[in-house]
Amino acid sequence: MKNLLTLLTLLILGSSFGQQTVKGKVVDSESKFPLPGVNVLVISDTTQVLGAATDVNGNFKISAVPFGRQQLKFSFIGYNVQVITIEVNSGKETVVNVEIEESSMQMDEFKVVASDNKEVANEMAVVSAQQFSVEETNRYAGSRGDPARMASNFAGVQGADDSRNDIVVRGNSPLGVIYRVEGITIPNPNHFSIAGSSGGPVSIINNKSMANSDFFTGAFPAEYGNSTAGVFDLKLRAGNNEKFEFSGQFGFLGTELLAEGPLSKNHKSSFLAMYRYSTLSLFSSLGINIGTSAVPGYQDFAAKLNFPLNNGGNLAIWGLGGKSNIEILISNQKDTSEVDLYGENTKDQYFGTQMYVGGVTYTHPLNENTYLKSTLTASLDQQNSHHDTISRTIASDGTFELLPNGIAPYMAYEFKTLKFSSATSINRKFGKKDVLKFGYVADYASYNFLDSVTTNSELQTYRNRWNSSGTYYSLQPYVSWKHKFSDNLVLTAGLSSFYFSIGNGFSPVEPRLGLKWDASKKGSFSFGLGRHSQAQPAYTYYYLNPGNTQPHNTGMGLSYSNHAVLGYTHKFNKNLGGKIETYYQTLSAIPVETDSSSFALTNAGGGFSRLFPDTLQNTGTGYNYGVEITLQRYFSGNWHAMLTGSLYNSRYTGSDGIERNTSYNGNFAINFLAGKEFVIKERKTIGIGMKVTTAGGKRYGEVDTVASNLQGEVIFLDNNFNEYQFKNYFRADVKLTYKANAKKVTHEIGLDLVNVLNTKNILSLSYAPVPGDPSANPIRQNYQLGFLPIFYYRIDF
Numbered sequence: 001m002k003n004l005l006t007l008l009t010l011l012i013l014g015s016s017f018g019q020q021t022v023k024g025k026v027v028d029s030e031s032k033f034p035l036p037g038v039n040v041l042v043i044s045d046t047t048q049v050l051g052a053a054t055d056v057n058g059n060f061k062i063s064a065v066p067f068g069r070q071q072l073k074f075s076f077i078g079y080n081v082q083v084i085t086i087e088v089n090s091g092k093e094t095v096v097n098v099e100i101e102e103s104s105m106q107m108d109e110f111k112v113v114a115s116d117n118k119e120v121a122n123e124m125a126v127v128s129a130q131q132f133s134v135e136e137t138n139r140y141a142g143s144r145g146d147p148a149r150m151a152s153n154f155a156g157v158q159g160a161d162d163s164r165n166d167i168v169v170r171g172n173s174p175l176g177v178i179y180r181v182e183g184i185t186i187p188n189p190n191h192f193s194i195a196g197s198s199g200g201p202v203s204i205i206n207n208k209s210m211a212n213s214d215f216f217t218g219a220f221p222a223e224y225g226n227s228t229a230g231v232f233d234l235k236l237r238a239g240n241n242e243k244f245e246f247s248g249q250f251g252f253l254g255t256e257l258l259a260e261g262p263l264s265k266n267h268k269s270s271f272l273a274m275y276r277y278s279t280l281s282l283f284s285s286l287g288i289n290i291g292t293s294a295v296p297g298y299q300d301f302a303a304k305l306n307f308p309l310n311n312g313g314n315l316a317i318w319g320l321g322g323k324s325n326i327e328i329l330i331s332n333q334k335d336t337s338e339v340d341l342y343g344e345n346t347k348d349q350y351f352g353t354q355m356y357v358g359g360v361t362y363t364h365p366l367n368e369n370t371y372l373k374s375t376l377t378a379s380l381d382q383q384n385s386h387h388d389t390i391s392r393t394i395a396s397d398g399t400f401e402l403l404p405n406g407i408a409p410y411m412a413y414e415f416k417t418l419k420f421s422s423a424t425s426i427n428r429k430f431g432k433k434d435v436l437k438f439g440y441v442a443d444y445a446s447y448n449f450l451d452s453v454t455t456n457s458e459l460q461t462y463r464n465r466w467n468s469s470g471t472y473y474s475l476q477p478y479v480s481w482k483h484k485f486s487d488n489l490v491l492t493a494g495l496s497s498f499y500f501s502i503g504n505g506f507s508p509v510e511p512r513l514g515l516k517w518d519a520s521k522k523g524s525f526s527f528g529l530g531r532h533s534q535a536q537p538a539y540t541y542y543y544l545n546p547g548n549t550q551p552h553n554t555g556m557g558l559s560y561s562n563h564a565v566l567g568y569t570h571k572f573n574k575n576l577g578g579k580i581e582t583y584y585q586t587l588s589a590i591p592v593e594t595d596s597s598s599f600a601l602t603n604a605g606g607g608f609s610r611l612f613p614d615t616l617q618n619t620g621t622g623y624n625y626g627v628e629i630t631l632q633r634y635f636s637g638n639w640h641a642m643l644t645g646s647l648y649n650s651r652y653t654g655s656d657g658i659e660r661n662t663s664y665n666g667n668f669a670i671n672f673l674a675g676k677e678f679v680i681k682e683r684k685t686i687g688i689g690m691k692v693t694t695a696g697g698k699r700y701g702e703v704d705t706v707a708s709n710l711q712g713e714v715i716f717l718d719n720n721f722n723e724y725q726f727k728n729y730f731r732a733d734v735k736l737t738y739k740a741n742a743k744k745v746t747h748e749i750g751l752d753l754v755n756v757l758n759t760k761n762i763l764s765l766s767y768a769p770v771p772g773d774p775s776a777n778p779i780r781q782n783y784q785l786g787f788l789p790i791f792y793y794r795i796d797f
Helices: 002-013 134-139 147-151 281-285 538-542 705-711
Strands: 019-028 039-043 050-053 059-066 068-075 081-088 094-100 112-114 129-132 157-159 167-169 177-181 210-216 230-236 245-251 254-264 269-277 297-308 314-328 347-367 370-394 400-430 434-456 461-486 489-500 505-517 523-534 559-573 576-593 616-636 639-653 659-661 668-680 684-695 729-742 745-754 762-767 779-783 788-796
Touching: 019 068, 019 081, 039 059, 050 059, 059 068, 068 094, 081 094, 081 616, 129 147, 134 210, 147 210, 147 230, 230 314, 254 297, 347 400, 400 461, 434 538, 461 538
Parallel strands: 019 094, 081 112, 177 230
Antiparallel strands: 019 059, 039 050, 039 068, 068 081, 129 210, 157 167, 210 230, 245 254, 245 788, 254 269, 269 297, 297 314, 314 347, 347 370, 370 400, 400 434, 434 461, 461 489, 489 505, 505 523, 523 559, 559 576, 576 616, 616 639, 639 659, 639 668, 668 684, 684 729, 729 745, 745 788, 762 779
16 A cells, blocks of 8 residues: 555656647538648747648648647738647547638738637527636636536526526526527536436536537527527547557546547547546545535446548547436435435435437538538437435434334436437638528427326325327528628628427528627727527427326427527727627517416526426416626736626516516626636646636525415415515635646546625525424525535556
8 A cells, every 4th residue: 555655646746758649630620621721820928939730632731839828829821820728637638620711901911810809609699698618617616527517607697506507598488498508409518417407416418529619699590499498518538549648537427438549540530438436425425515415336448439531531440428316215214304406305315317319420521612511420319217205204313203004105307308319511712702501400209208196195196297209300501601791790690490390390590690890909899699499308298187088288389589689899908808788689479377376487497396387378478688798818927817797687477467577687797716726846837726606596485384285386376476685695616626747647636616795595485394393493494505526636657
């Protein structure tokens, strides 16, 4: 053991040569055609000149680049100059794939474009769009390497619950957010996901398998359909095609292994494979509260095989997925004050999920002006659970005691969806000023929804709440056009259509419009309009009311949202930028109950409960408006900072005709993030990061105690539903890292201190009657997660 510790210490602290290889590929941002002869230069304060030119396939390679953060400058005749920042470590070669934009100006009028301002890769997006990178998910305190939690730092985006990564975009339900990979909408990519939701406690997507990706919060381009709130457009990176590299990580959230390297060095083909297995039992053994006494188990993977073809073509075979399970046994609880965030206080719950998606993506620049991309995928999304009702009392020693025959079956369900998807798009450039993009996204799915619940536990009689199987399909054709009046004035326009085969699911025309004007070298204005539609979660169409044998919501239609956005971006200097956006959204055709009530589907999607809808109709309405501000100091001089703030209002009207706050109307949110890296002996760094968040409290209403006792859950009165608010949310996070670049090996030790002040933030109200004391208040407050330390050790070689 002593020898092992000595060896580990020598590995971490050992010195090495401080240089590594940087390589990548440069293509046209609109036609995706490889660009030969692009000059790539490492910008340095020294007299040493490091650089290379791209070959006939657009590839470049620069050897002996010093460790640490470096800037690369890409310049090419007829194209805007681009500057990006990269991080060079000893353990892995740095691979940079860059898209540069052709200039519409004369040769002496090229401008410099710096991607450090996080402009997105999608050439049709000019407003309400943000790039998020793997580097940022690692750097920001509290993000836990999760793309969704990292996105909650953006202006206008909030988390719905500390124990989950659902995100609320501009006051909309998390149901309105979709994830896309290679042009395909994938099932919820989270462990322990609930049917129809978009979030979960732990992301299946591991940031180590990702490339820089895009996130959209409104008026998004026409290619994005079946979403009314936001879009994650995720990119999976290819493995190193010249050198075998490995990465391992051990920490509280799991043990991870990643391998990548060439399949054929001659043909530049490569593989990447990663696997993670949970180790959350460490929290339990250390007595750390993660919101439940149960020990969640999960595992996930990602893989990609990449095969470059002749004439710039590429074939990629990829897949990702995960499996999770948990047993929340309330019957084992003894402490009467114990609360489980993930369970119900009157039931034992056994819950499992799995999600897998795999596909083939073919890309080919047909010529210098035309680019083809086509993807075929298959995916599986499944949830299964069964619950037992427990009966217990309080023993003489003040602890819970299970009654004889105190466990009885209550319910069980299995939801399964198998989906096949296809997406094809073509980009076509017409000269230097115009780009046309058109394509389609199509899905064909088979489903099986089965659920039964007890009606009499003594007689063991049950009724079906779901008992449906069948198929459905959807189709979304689109066309987008981009016109550059000049490099400083760009117009985008598009049309989309969406058909969903269940119910009245057809939206014939959805126009999109965007305009960006660079008014000066420092400031630019942007404007966007869009009409967006979305189908309801598939299982909600097939619920069976008591006494019914046929689903009663199969006639539901799509919901709609009209977006208008106006923004201004200002660059104060090369390291400091700011952005302000104001928006207005109108929502229509929201599913509400046919009977007069406050229920609306726009309030769903942010927790662990499914919906059990009564008969619904698409007559609900709503609106969101707000203003968002971002001030960002980009990473330079070994430090960075970002301040985001949003003021907003989110309202809806149910079938009773009363306008109310939505469940996600917090009214405001403020985030401040900062980080500093201290360089020690050139090859070692210590990083300190922090994040402070404050936001409006969760919404709630007056509890109907009588109805709650009858139904065994919290029931709110309709007359003041969502009119009250818990106290404002506050959380501070701190992240500490130590990185050492030894010879051909990089070591990193990190400690993410989530909610370091252990602030008690109220999450919700729950029904928790006191056994043996019917006079006690059965309603109690549930709190968000408390202090949560997350440790990891990572090695790259």
